[in-house]
Amino acid sequence: MDGQVQKKPDANEKKEQWKQTYFLFSLFLILSFNFNLVSAKYSDGVIVTEADYQALKALKHEFVDFRGVLNSWNDTGSGVCSSWAGIKCVNGQVIVIQLPWKGVGGRISEKIGQLKALRRLSLHDNVLVGAVPTSLGFLPNLRGVYLFNNRLSGSIPPSLGNCLLLQTLDLSNNQLTGFIPASLANSTRLLRLNLSFNGISGEIPMRISQSPSLIFLALQHNNLSGSVPDSWGGFKSAHHSYQLKSLALDHNLLSGTLPSSLRNLSLLEELNLSHNQIIGNIPDELSSLSRLNFLDLSNNNFDSQIPESISKFGNLSVLNLSKNKFKGQIPDTIGNITGITSLDLSENNLTGEIPMSLLNLPNLTSFDVSYNNLSGTVPSLLVKRFNSSSFVGNVQLCGYSSSTPCPEPENLPSPSQGAVSVKHHRRQLSTKDIIIISAGALLLILLVLCCVLLCCLIRKKAASKGKNGKTRGLDPRGAKPVPAVGTEVESSGETGGKLVHFDGPFVFTADDLLCATAEIMGKSSYGTAYKATLEDNNQVAVKRLREKITKGVKEFEVEVAQLGKIRHPNILALRAYYLGPKGEKLLVYDYLPNGSLASFLHARGPETSISWPTRMSIAIGTTRGLCYLHIEQNMVHGNLTSTNIVLDEQNNPKIAEVGLSRLMTTAANTDAIATAGTMGYRAPELTKLKNASTKSDVFSLGVIILELLTGKSPSEATDGLDLPQWVASIVKEEWTNEVFDVELMRDASDIGDELLNTLKLALHCVDPTPAARPEAQQVLQKLEEIRPEKNVDGDVE
Ligand SMILES: *[C@@H]1O[C@H](CO)[C@@H](O)[C@H](O)[C@H]1NC(C)=O
Ligand SMILES: *[C@@H]1O[C@H](CO)[C@@H](O)[C@H](O)[C@H]1NC(C)=O
Ligand SMILES: *[C@@H]1O[C@H](CO)[C@@H](O)[C@H](O)[C@H]1NC(C)=O
Ligand SMILES: *[C@@H]1O[C@H](CO)[C@@H](O)[C@H](O)[C@H]1NC(C)=O
Ligand SMILES: *[C@@H]1O[C@H](CO)[C@@H](O)[C@H](O)[C@H]1NC(C)=O
Ligand SMILES: *[C@@H]1O[C@H](CO)[C@@H](O)[C@H](O)[C@H]1NC(C)=O
Ligand SMILES: *[C@@H]1O[C@H](CO)[C@@H](O)[C@H](O)[C@H]1NC(C)=O
Ligand SMILES: *[C@@H]1O[C@H](CO)[C@@H](O)[C@H](O)[C@H]1NC(C)=O
Ligand SMILES: *[C@@H]1O[C@H](CO)[C@@H](O)[C@H](O)[C@H]1NC(C)=O
Ligand SMILES: *[C@@H]1O[C@H](CO)[C@@H](O)[C@H](O)[C@H]1NC(C)=O
Numbered sequence: 001m002d003g004q005v006q007k008k009p010d011a012n013e014k015k016e017q018w019k020q021t022y023f024l025f026s027l028f029l030i031l032s033f034n035f036n037l038v039s040a041k042y043s044d045g046v047i048v049t050e051a052d053y054q055a056l057k058a059l060k061h062e063f064v065d066f067r068g069v070l071n072s073w074n075d076t077g078s079g080v081c082s083s084w085a086g087i088k089c090v091n092g093q094v095i096v097i098q099l100p101w102k103g104v105g106g107r108i109s110e111k112i113g114q115l116k117a118l119r120r121l122s123l124h125d126n127v128l129v130g131a132v133p134t135s136l137g138f139l140p141n142l143r144g145v146y147l148f149n150n151r152l153s154g155s156i157p158p159s160l161g162n163c164l165l166l167q168t169l170d171l172s173n174n175q176l177t178g179f180i181p182a183s184l185a186n187s188t189r190l191l192r193l194n195l196s197f198n199g200i201s202g203e204i205p206m207r208i209s210q211s212p213s214l215i216f217l218a219l220q221h222n223n224l225s226g227s228v229p230d231s232w233g234g235f236k237s238a239h240h241s242y243q244l245k246s247l248a249l250d251h252n253l254l255s256g257t258l259p260s261s262l263r264n265l266s267l268l269e270e271l272n273l274s275h276n277q278i279i280g281n282i283p284d285e286l287s288s289l290s291r292l293n294f295l296d297l298s299n300n301n302f303d304s305q306i307p308e309s310i311s312k313f314g315n316l317s318v319l320n321l322s323k324n325k326f327k328g329q330i331p332d333t334i335g336n337i338t339g340i341t342s343l344d345l346s347e348n349n350l351t352g353e354i355p356m357s358l359l360n361l362p363n364l365t366s367f368d369v370s371y372n373n374l375s376g377t378v379p380s381l382l383v384k385r386f387n388s389s390s391f392v393g394n395v396q397l398c399g400y401s402s403s404t405p406c407p408e409p410e411n412l413p414s415p416s417q418g419a420v421s422v423k424h425h426r427r428q429l430s431t432k433d434i435i436i437i438s439a440g441a442l443l444l445i446l447l448v449l450c451c452v453l454l455c456c457l458i459r460k461k462a463a464s465k466g467k468n469g470k471t472r473g474l475d476p477r478g479a480k481p482v483p484a485v486g487t488e489v490e491s492s493g494e495t496g497g498k499l500v501h502f503d504g505p506f507v508f509t510a511d512d513l514l515c516a517t518a519e520i521m522g523k524s525s526y527g528t529a530y531k532a533t534l535e536d537n538n539q540v541a542v543k544r545l546r547e548k549i550t551k552g553v554k555e556f557e558v559e560v561a562q563l564g565k566i567r568h569p570n571i572l573a574l575r576a577y578y579l580g581p582k583g584e585k586l587l588v589y590d591y592l593p594n595g596s597l598a599s600f601l602h603a604r605g606p607e608t609s610i611s612w613p614t615r616m617s618i619a620i621g622t623t624r625g626l627c628y629l630h631i632e633q634n635m636v637h638g639n640l641t642s643t644n645i646v647l648d649e650q651n652n653p654k655i656a657e658v659g660l661s662r663l664m665t666t667a668a669n670t671d672a673i674a675t676a677g678t679m680g681y682r683a684p685e686l687t688k689l690k691n692a693s694t695k696s697d698v699f700s701l702g703v704i705i706l707e708l709l710t711g712k713s714p715s716e717a718t719d720g721l722d723l724p725q726w727v728a729s730i731v732k733e734e735w736t737n738e739v740f741d742v743e744l745m746r747d748a749s750d751i752g753d754e755l756l757n758t759l760k761l762a763l764h765c766v767d768p769t770p771a772a773r774p775e776a777q778q779v780l781q782k783l784e785e786i787r788p789e790k791n792v793d794g795d796v797e
Pocket of ligand 3: 183184
């Protein structure tokens with residue numbers, strides 16, 4: 001009896017381990033479900049509820065399983081929660097159905113409404129037909145519906161308005177028709193609504209435009225008609241701040257004018273209304289959209305002048321007003337939008353000259369004013385940057401190609417009265433033009449020269465001795481400033497958890513994170529690291545901290561907010577953290593596909609060699625990151641190992657686990673130091689002292705440099721000695737060359753001095769006496785002396 005009870009969990013545990021190593025695993029499972037699973041091991045396994053089992057059977061019955069991906073949906077229900085493909089449960093209830101890209105056809109059964117706990121339905125990129133089930137409206141917990149890229153038809157069920165927790169509804173690229181139900185705006189959590197690429201008709205409901213939670217609204221490529229609602233940002237009295245960042249309504253049949261209420265969307269970055277039938281002007285009020293980055297109003301019927309206030313869109317990068325009937329002159333003020341990269345004003349009815357202010361736009365790479373009614377001379381700097389296709393179709397425009405020469409001022413034919421003033425005016429301008437252009441050209445040349453000189457100087461300086469490089473040494477690209485940290489967005493998870501974003505490239509919700517597909521990357525004394533793939537296929541690295549050893553929530557939040565501000569090219573950026581209702585703590589970082597330095601060095605095939613320049617640039621980058629921590633952040637790492645250094649695509653190193661010791665209890669940190677000891681990175685004084693210092697970090701750095709030089713892992717003792725002792729013993733006996741990685745010895749005649757000097761430096765770092773070790777800053781200076789930067793960039797394999 002006893003034996004039996006013991007045997008069962010054991011087998012289960014093995015299975016569990018196997019799964020963790022080889023299977024994609026869900027963070028949600030790990031977070032919420034592990035507890036159930038653990039307790040279930042000692043009972044009889046998780047049995048799905050009868051209602052859910054029947055619903056899944058009905059679903060399978062109506063699906064057409066072309067590729068046999070549902071073969072695992074076979075037995076009597078005991079395996080639903082453990083082995084059915086794409087199913088996740090909590091307490092025996094299905095919470096996730098996730099089967100994207102599986103070639104699944106057929107229909108989605110209305111029985112899905114029986115899965116009362118369902119939170120996420122992800123069946124995108126399949127070949128499903130039929131309607132979006134009305135019964136989805138019976139699911140009060142539904143957060144995410146991802147049915148895009150299928151062949152669904154019929155209309156969008158208004159019952160979805162009952163799902164008050166809905167965050168994402170993506171039905172794009174199907175064959176849906178009918179109207180957009182206003183009830184979709186019932187959810188005050190709705191972040192992303194994507195109904196694009198369907199055949200939806202009717203008007204855009206006013207209530208949708210008033211949603212205070214929407215961040216992305218994508219309704220492009222439909223058959224929507226009527227005017228664009230004039231109720232953006234809802235009621236002016238409301239104290240909401242409106243979150244909308246991206247509004248795409250292009251390729252529809254919208255008419256009427258551009259509503260001035262768009263001005264309320266103060267966070268708007270992208271506005272696309274192209275390919276509609278909008279008339280009138282661009283209201284001056286819209287100039288409050290100073291964040292706007294992308295504005296496309298092309299292929300409409302705008303018939304006003306382009307307002308001077310267009311320059312208030314100071315952050316615009318793309319402006320497309322082509323294929324309208326804009327008339328009058330191109331406003332001079334466009335030259336104030338200094339960051340613009342693409343400007344398309346083609347196929348309008350613009351007149352007058354091309355303003356000289358356009359020469360102020362250094363980043364303009366795409367420019368088109370073709371097919372207007374412009375006149376005068378094209379500024380020669382524009383002619384140089386853009387070919388004639390940018391200017392054709394303007395009968396009175398000259399000087400942009402050899403076939404459109406401008407008339408010589410002297411040879412002007414006797415003009416009529418009206419033309420006199422025009423031409424006279426133009427001649428005056430032309431003289432001015434020439435002066436301005438020459439002056440401009442001269443300035444530009446001077447500027448370019450200056451830049452080139454400066455760059456050379458900076459590079460040389462950075463590359464050479466660097467004796468006065470106090471701050472420069474902290475940043476590998478010399479002059480580039482550390483990027484500023486952006487706004488913090490906080491969103492409460494529906495589980496009662498809390499997700500806090502620092503600045504970063506990804507938008508995701510707590511639910512996205514918890515339901516992400518995750519794969520274990522590694523474990524450390526502080527917790528487990530996962531590679532998580534979000535619904536949009538973006539990848540992040542997630543560290544789940546061991547709960548029992550983290551500090552209390554208040555202290556934790558104060559510390560983690562500090563860590564979220566640390567930005568340096570050689571430090572892995574913390575992008576967000578999640579606090580779960582049961583005290584779970586997740587840290588979200590950038591995911592770097594090249595893995596850790598440890599695996600790069602020690603887990604490569606015999607064919608892959610790592611060049612000396614690559615090794616050296618890793619050493620220098622790591623040292624830069626450490627300098628930044630020690631000097632700018634006044635922070636000790638405490639656990640620097642080659643497993644805690646990750647590499648990006650160019651093998652630039654980034655230090656991970658920065659500041660984690662601040663989130664942990666003292667006991668946990670003592671533990672971590674002990675672990676570092678067994679791995680061979682711990683400074684000898686830490687066997688007695690409990691607190692890591694900058695000098696103990698330098699010891700670890702020295703071990704890492706030795707690791708780079710010898711190709712040996714410090715955990716594998718050689719002749720019973722740890723890596724520093726082993727190296728020291730050989731150097732003492734003057735067999736110095738024996739220590740280096742054999743593949744480095746091939747080039748020893750060229751790099752011999754560099755190898756020796758680096759070895760000396762590394763041995764200095766691992767001096768048993770802390771006071772004798774250099775500071776990280778001195779290590780950096782030495783490394784830069786040994787290998788000036790000019791050699792570092794190019795040679796990466
Ligand atoms: C059910 O599916 C699982 C997974 O595909 C498979 O291992 C098992 O043999 C199947 N059972 C039956 C009775 O077909
Ligand atoms: C909306 O769906 C379309 C088509 O699937 C896709 O290209 C687009 O990126 C989506 N936009 C948003 C904001 O989700
Ligand atoms: C959702 O919206 C519809 C129409 O906009 C409304 O009639 C209905 O009462 C709302 N449902 C809930 C549950 O708030
Ligand atoms: C849009 O509506 C027009 C007529 O109003 C129709 O001819 C066209 O097929 C519709 N397009 C789609 C994609 O439904
Ligand atoms: C650009 O956008 C920021 C807000 O992100 C705003 O503070 C700034 O004033 C804008 N710049 C211009 C030139 O409008
Ligand atoms: C914008 O451009 C106009 C004309 O080029 C100039 O007079 C004006 O001072 C500029 N405004 C700003 C805010 O730079
Ligand atoms: C032009 O582009 C560069 C590189 O993206 C950027 O650093 C610079 O700030 C831009 N210039 C302006 C005036 O926006
Ligand atoms: C263009 O503008 C001119 C006068 O400004 C007007 O006579 C002409 O009809 C306009 N053409 C179009 C196509 O609107
Ligand atoms: C161009 O402008 C002139 C007057 O400036 C007008 O007479 C002519 O119709 C315009 N041409 C077109 C094609 O709009
Ligand atoms: C002008 O440049 C565009 C792209 O910049 C190119 O597509 C086009 O072929 C060029 N035209 C000529 C006449 O060189």
